[in-house]
Amino acid sequence: xxxxxxxxxxxxxxxxxxxxxxxxxxxxxxxxxxxxxxxxxxxxxxxxxxxxxxxxxxxxxxxxxxxxxxxxxxxxxxxxxxxxxxxxxxxxxxxxxxxxxxxxxxxxxxxxxxxxxxxxxxxxxxxxxxxxxxxxxxxxxxxxxxxxxxxxxxxxxxxxxxxxxxxxxxxxxxxxxxxxxxxxxxxxxxxxxxxxxxxxxxxxxxxxxxxxxxxxxxxxxxxxxxxxxxxxxxxxxxxxxxxxxxxxxxxxxxxxxxxxxxxxxxxxxxxxxxxxxxxxxxxxxxxxxxxxxxxxxxxxxxxxxxxxxxxxxxxxxxxxxxxxxxxxxxxxxxxxxxxxxxxxxxxxxxxxxxxxxxxxxxxxxxxxxxxxxxxxxxxxxxxxxxxxxxxxxxxxxxxxxxxxxxxxxxxxxxx
Amino acid sequence: xxxxxxxxxxxxxxxxxxxxxxxxxxxxxxxxxxxxxxxxxxxxxxxxxxxxxxxxxxxxxxxxxxxxxxxxxxxxxxxxxxxxxxxxxxxxxxxxxxxxxxxxxxxxxxxxxxxxxxxxxxxxxxxxxxxxxxxxxxxxxxxxxxxxxxxxxxxxxxxxxxxxxxxxxxxxxxxxxxxxxxxxxxxxxxxxxxxxxxxxxxxxxxxxxxxxxxxxxxxxxxxxxxxxxxxxxxxxxxxxxxxxxxxxxxxxxxxxxxxxxxxxxxxxxxxxxxxxxxxxxxxxxxxxxxxxxxxxxxxxxxxxxxxxxxxxxxxxxxxxxxxxxxxxxxxxxxxxxxxxxxxxxxxxxxxxxxxxxxxxxxxxxxxxxxxxxxxxxxxxxxxxxxxxxxxxxxxxxxxxxxxxxxxxxxxxxxx
Numbered sequence: 162x163x164x165x166x167x168x169x170x171x172x173x174x175x176x177x178x179x180x181x182x183x184x185x186x187x188x189x190x191x192x193x194x195x196x197x198x199x200x201x202x203x204x205x206x207x208x209x210x211x212x213x214x215x216x217x218x219x220x221x222x223x224x225x226x227x228x229x230x231x232x233x234x235x236x237x238x239x240x241x242x243x244x245x246x247x248x249x250x251x252x253x254x255x256x257x258x259x260x261x262x263x264x265x266x267x268x269x270x271x272x273x274x275x276x277x278x279x280x281x282x283x284x285x286x287x288x289x290x291x292x293x294x295x296x297x298x299x300x301x302x303x304x305x306x307x308x309x310x311x312x313x314x315x316x317x318x319x320x321x322x323x324x325x326x327x328x329x330x331x332x333x334x335x336x337x338x339x340x341x342x343x344x345x346x347x348x349x350x351x352x353x354x355x356x357x358x359x360x361x362x363x364x365x366x367x368x369x370x371x372x373x374x375x376x377x378x379x380x381x382x383x384x385x386x387x388x389x390x391x392x393x394x395x396x397x398x399x400x401x402x403x404x405x406x407x408x409x410x411x412x413x414x415x416x417x418x419x420x421x422x423x424x425x426x427x428x429x430x431x432x433x434x435x436x437x438x439x440x441x442x443x444x445x446x447x448x449x450x451x452x453x454x455x456x457x458x459x460x461x462x463x464x465x466x467x468x469x470x471x472x473x474x475x476x477x478x479x480x481x482x483x484x485x486x487x488x489x490x491x492x493x494x495x496x497x498x499x500x501x502x503x504x505x506x507x508x509x510x511x512x513x514x515x516x517x518x519x520x521x522x523x524x525x526x527x528x529x530x531x532x533x534x535x536x537x538x539x540x541x542x543x544x545x546x547x548x549x550x551x552x553x554x555x556x557x558x559x560x561x562x563x564x565x566x567x568x569x570x571x572x573x574x575x576x
Numbered sequence: 577x578x579x580x581x582x583x584x585x586x587x588x589x590x591x592x593x594x595x596x597x598x599x600x601x602x603x604x605x606x607x608x609x610x611x612x613x614x615x616x617x618x619x620x621x622x623x624x625x626x627x628x629x630x631x632x633x634x635x636x637x638x639x640x641x642x643x644x645x646x647x648x649x650x651x652x653x654x655x656x657x658x659x660x661x662x663x664x665x666x667x668x669x670x671x672x673x674x675x676x677x678x679x680x681x682x683x684x685x686x687x688x689x690x691x692x693x694x695x696x697x698x699x700x701x702x703x704x705x706x707x708x709x710x711x712x713x714x715x716x717x718x719x720x721x722x723x724x725x726x727x728x729x730x731x732x733x734x735x736x737x738x739x740x741x742x743x744x745x746x747x748x749x750x751x752x753x754x755x756x757x758x759x760x761x762x763x764x765x766x767x768x769x770x771x772x773x774x775x776x777x778x779x780x781x782x783x784x785x786x787x788x789x790x791x792x793x794x795x796x797x798x799x800x801x802x803x804x805x806x807x808x809x810x811x812x813x814x815x816x817x818x819x820x821x822x823x824x825x826x827x828x829x830x831x832x833x834x835x836x837x838x839x840x841x842x843x844x845x846x847x848x849x850x851x852x853x854x855x856x857x858x859x860x861x862x863x864x865x866x867x868x869x870x871x872x873x874x875x876x877x878x879x880x881x882x883x884x885x886x887x888x889x890x891x892x893x894x895x896x897x898x899x900x901x902x903x904x905x906x907x908x909x910x911x912x913x914x915x916x917x918x919x920x921x922x923x924x925x926x927x928x929x930x931x932x933x934x935x936x937x938x939x940x941x942x943x944x945x946x947x948x949x950x951x952x953x954x955x956x957x958x959x960x961x962x963x964x965x966x967x968x969x970x971x972x973x974x975x976x977x978x979x980x981x982x983x984x985x986x987x988x989x990x991x
Binding site: 433 | 931
C-alpha cells in the first residue's frame, strides 16, 4: 500500500544549494554556460541524482537529458522540464529550480512508493539561455522541430568552437532516437523573473501563456548639423525624433495595458559627438502581446504613430520587423489542473502571463503544456542577486507535484 | 595720389581655388589638419603670397603667422584673422575664406597704393579646428592667454605626437616675441556654417556676438530589467527617462527662442541589448545663449525640469557641467562699422549671432572685435558639400575691405 507523496523541502533546498556550488561565482550566483566544463559537471551530478530516483536516463543527439520513471499503463508520459545552464553571472534559481523541483517530485514519488499511471519524464534541456550559442531554447526548439539538427551542430561560439564539437567534448552527444516527443502533458516550474508576484505578495503564479514577441530594427535618418549654428527651427534631428519614438513605444504599451510591454533596448546616434546634431539613429523595438493578432495590431499602431513623427519632423524612418515569436496560450486543461493544485498548495495563487520565452513554449507547440511561476524577490533575475524564498520554492514544487498527481488521474481517459 | 581700393573678385576666387588644391579630397573638399604636411604646404603658399603684398611675415612660437603691412602713423594695428587648417574631409571655405579675404584686402590696398594710418595685420591662426590637437582655437587662445604655452606644446595627437614636435617638423616654430597682441580692431570674415542667411536669402551677415556655450554630462540611473517579464508600471527605464530629457532639452531651446539652441549629441544606453530595459544612460547636453546670465538661467531651468523627470520616473540623475565658454558680445563700434560697410557693399545684410566659436572670440577678450558672415548654401559646413557662391564671397570681402578703410579713419582719435 502506497502513501500520498509529499515533497521534502529540506532535501529540495539542499539540492538547490549543492547545484549552486557548480560554477559558483564570488557574488553568490552561478556561471554555467551551455556545454562548458561547468555544464558537464552539473550534468554528471544530475545523472547521478536521477539514477537514485528510480529512473532510466536517455540523452538525445543534442544533449537533452531525459530521466524516465516508468508508469503502470502504456500511456504517453507526463513531462517536467527546465534547464541547468545559466547566463554569465546568473542566479542559482533560473532553470535549476525547475529541474530540481522535478527531481524532488521523482524522489517524493519514490519515497511514497507511488507508481503513476503515466511514465514521468524529467528533462534537462540543452542550452536554454542561448548565451554561448545563439539562439535561446535550442534544445527544446530542436526537439520540437524548430531548429534543424545539422544547423544546431554548426552554431559557433565567440571562439569559433562548433556546438557539435563542444557537445562531444563534454561527452553528452546521445542518440537521435532519444529525442523527447510530445507527451500527455508538459509542465515547467520557473522563477517569475519579474515583479508581479512580489508586488502582489503572492508565492506562486499560474501561467496563462507566453506573450508573442516581435523585434524591429528602426533607422531614423535626419540631417547632421553643428549644434551651434543650426537654429532649432531648421533642424532635422534624428535623436530628437528617436527620443519621441522611445516615448511613443512606452505610451503604446501603457495604453494597451498589462501584460503588454514595449521596450527600446538599443539606441545609437551617429555621429555621437557632443556638439553635433545627430543625423542618424539606429534603435531596436521589442513589442509583446497575448495573441498574434493583437501583436500585429500593436505593430500597425506603432507604424502609424512612427509615420506621423517622421512626417512632422521631416526625417525618414525605415522599419525592419526581423523576428517574431508567436504567442502561446497554454492548454486550458493543464492551466486548470495547475490552478486547482495551487489552490491546495499555495492558496491565493495569481494568474499571469510570461513575458519571457521558456522551453515550455516549444513544448506547447507539440502538446498540452503549462507553467508554474515562483515569486522572484524584486523581480530580479539573470544576476547574482536573483532570489526566491525557501517557502515560495516549497510551495511551487508542492504545486508541481500536486499537478502531476492530478493530471495522472485526470488524463486517464483521454490521452 | 592714391585711388580708392577695390577688391579684384577674379583674383580672390582664383586664390580660393588654388588653396583648395592643397589637401584636396576626391569629393571636392579639403583635409588640412593642423601641423600636417598639407598645413605646411598651405603655410608656404601663404608666406609667398603675403610677401608679394607689401608685408613682413612674423611667426610666433606656436606657429601663428602674422603678415604686417606698415601704416603711416604709430598706431595699434587693425587685424584680420582666420585659419587655413581644416577638419578631415572639410570644405574649402571654412577658415580659408577669412585668410584669403584678408589677403585680397592687402592686395587691393597695394594695387591702389593706399597706405593706411594703422598697420594692417593678417593672421593665420594655428589649429583653429582642434581636430588633430584638442582643444579648438588653440593658436588664438594661446595668443590671448587662455592656454599656457608649455601646455599647448605637450598636447598629443592620436599617434602620440606632441604638438611641439609636430610644429618643429613642419618648420613653423617662431618667436614668442612675435605673438599677436590686441590691436585697434580685430576683424574675421567667415562662412556662416548655418542656414540663417540662406533661409533669409541674404548674402552677408553682421555678427552681433558669439553665443555662450555650456556642456553638461548627464547620467541617468534606473534599473535594468528583462523586456518581457517587467510590467510597464514597475520599470525604472533609464532610456525612457533619457528620451524625455532629449525632448525636454529641445523644448527648452524652442521656448527660449532664437538664437538659443539646445542639443543632445551623445547618448548611450547600458546595457545596449534589444531585450533588456536599459538601467543606465550617459548623455551629453549642449546649451547656448547670448549672455552668461541667460545661459545660467537656462541651465537652472534645465536642472529643474530634469529633477521633475527624475522624481516622477524614480530614476537618479547626476549632472556635471564640465565646460563653459562665456558669451561674447562684439564691440558696438566695430559692429557698427561692419553694418555701415555692409549697407554699401551688400545692402540688406542681416544681423545675427554666431552659434559656433571662432578665433574672434579670444580676440574679443583682448580688444574690440567683430565678424562678418557669408551665406553657406543649405547651412552645410565641415563637409565636402560646403558651398558659398562667388557673388556672396565677393560681397563679404568687399565689406571686409570697406570696414578696414572706415575703421582706419574712424579709430584715428581714440586708439
